[in-house]
Amino acid sequence: MRILVRVIGKEPNTAELPTAATVGELLAAQGVNPVTMIATVGGRLVPEDAELTDGDEVVLYPAVSGG
Amino acid sequence: MRTAADPCTCGRPSAVYLAYGKEHLCVRCFARLVEKRVRTTVRKHRLIRHHQRVGVCVSGGKDSATALHLMHRLYRKRSDLDLVAITVDEGIAGYREHGIAACRENCARFDIPHHVFTFHDAFGITMDDVAGLDDELGPCTYCGVLRRRLLNSAARELGVDVLVLGHNADDEAQSVLMNLLRGDDRRMISMGPVPPRTADPAWIPRVRPLRALLERETTAYAVAKDLTMELGECPHVTRAFRVAVRDMLKDLEHQYPGSTHTVVRTSDRLVARLREHDDRPPATACSSCGEPSSGDPCMVCSLLKRVQEKCSTD
Numbered sequence: 001m002r003i004l005v006r007v008i009g010k011e012p013n014t015a016e017l018p019t020a021a022t023v024g025e026l027l028a029a030q031g032v033n034p035v036t037m038i039a040t041v042g043g044r045l046v047p048e049d050a051e052l053t054d055g056d057e058v059v060l061y062p063a064v065s066g067g
Numbered sequence: 068m069r070t071a072a073d074p075c076t077c078g079r080p081s082a083v084y085l086a087y088g089k090e091h092l093c094v095r096c097f098a099r100l101v102e103k104r105v106r107t108t109v110r111k112h113r114l115i116r117h118h119q120r121v122g123v124c125v126s127g128g129k130d131s132a133t134a135l136h137l138m139h140r141l142y143r144k145r146s147d148l149d150l151v152a153i154t155v156d157e158g159i160a161g162y163r164e165h166g167i168a169a170c171r172e173n174c175a176r177f178d179i180p181h182h183v184f185t186f187h188d189a190f191g192i193t194m195d196d197v198a199g200l201d202d203e204l205g206p207c208t209y210c211g212v213l214r215r216r217l218l219n220s221a222a223r224e225l226g227v228d229v230l231v232l233g234h235n236a237d238d239e240a241q242s243v244l245m246n247l248l249r250g251d252d253r254r255m256i257s258m259g260p261v262p263p264r265t266a267d268p269a270w271i272p273r274v275r276p277l278r279a280l281l282e283r284e285t286t287a288y289a290v291a292k293d294l295t296m297e298l299g300e301c302p303h304v305t306r307a308f309r310v311a312v313r314d315m316l317k318d319l320e321h322q323y324p325g326s327t328h329t330v331v332r333t334s335d336r337l338v339a340r341l342r343e344h345d346d347r348p349p350a351t352a353c354s355s356c357g358e359p360s361s362g363d364p365c366m367v368c369s370l371l372k373r374v375q376e377k378c379s380t381d
Contacts, residue, residue, distance in 0.1 A: 008298045009298055009299055009300075033317050033318065033321050034321065035283060035317045035320045035321045036283070036317055037283075038283055038286045038287045038290055040290060044080075044082065044094075045082035045083060045094055045097075045287060045290060045291055046081075046082065047081045047082065047083055047084035047091060048084055049073070049081075049084065050081070061129075061286055061290055061298065062286075062298055063129075063282045063283040063285075063286035063287075064282065064313065064317075065128075065130075065237075065238065065282070065313070
């Protein structure tokens with residue numbers, strides 16, 4: 001399935017994931033430590049074990065200090 | 068999107084998973100937990116007292132936006148408390164103006180007076196002037212020292228009794244580990260939930276009510292409450308050591324949930340012991356600027372002199 005990923009402050013990208021992949025698996029595929037990101041899907045906060053469906057748009061908010 | 072594997076204990080869909088407590092929480096229960104934890108921190112350590120003017124330091128980032136919202140939410144009905152927001156404009160083109168705009172939006176939303184103080188007005192320089200001038204100390208040293216001074220003098224000017232910082236548990240744990248790795252036990256003494264007692268009224272105490280919240284929790288709260296925030300990174304940031312410690316802690320927190328809170332709690336116990344044997348000389352006034360300082364001249368005067376010397380040799 002295809003997921004649109006928008007990391008705040010960066011260019012959006014598309015991720016190809018197996019069916020029923022979770023937010024945590026998306027983060028792992030993007031090489032991101034889940035502790036450092038907060039995810040929303042459709043504007044709703046979601047935990048790492050939330051399952052994604054084809055066409056979802058995931059927005060990731062960096063949870064790291066910006067200096 | 069399908070629902071999460073486990074819902075919140077109240078039955079609503081989970082929004083946040085707290086790995087250290089193995090707990091799924093919906094937005095509502097998560098917000099309640101955050102608010103309870105901050106209220107408990109403030110009460111337990113008496114960070115804010117009756118009839119105080121409280122200055123919330125806001126940068127436009129997620130942590131200070133969350134601090135501002137929480138102070139408003141928890142204390143807006145307290146007629147004896149007076150909230151005011153303070154922003155320091157270091158003079159970083161293309162960065163700070165976005166943060167100031169975010170601060171203005173949040174302050175307007177919560178009807179909190181907002182005051183901006185600039186490095187340029189206070190010291191005659193900007194961080195854009197200083198960055199690249201001194202590779203040995205780096206821009207973050209200048210920024211940190213000057214910002215602390217300006218916040219203190221701004222607080223005095225505004226009649227503020229206590230300054231609220233948006234430091235979270237990650238910030239605290241990073242500072243603890245940095246002090247340990249540098250062997251800086253004296254700096255450890257100034258840490259902990261309660262600022263060290265000082266008789267000098269020129270020094271406005273700074274408190275950290277978000278220190279029991281992980282950085283990802285302050286971020287999630289800011290997102291849940293739809294706060295305006297600037298998530299960009301300062302173009303001058305060079306804090307290589309802090310970044311290394313930060314990344315190490317994030318990895319530890321991922322592999323061993325609860326590590327960050329454990330570092331902070333253990334440090335608090337150690338700081339209490341260290342303070343029993345605090346033999347540091349009391350702060351005096353800088354003979355040059357008259358501000359409270361542990362050394363003479365103070366760090367601000369030393370750094371400003373250094374800038375002058377660097378500029379005159381260029």
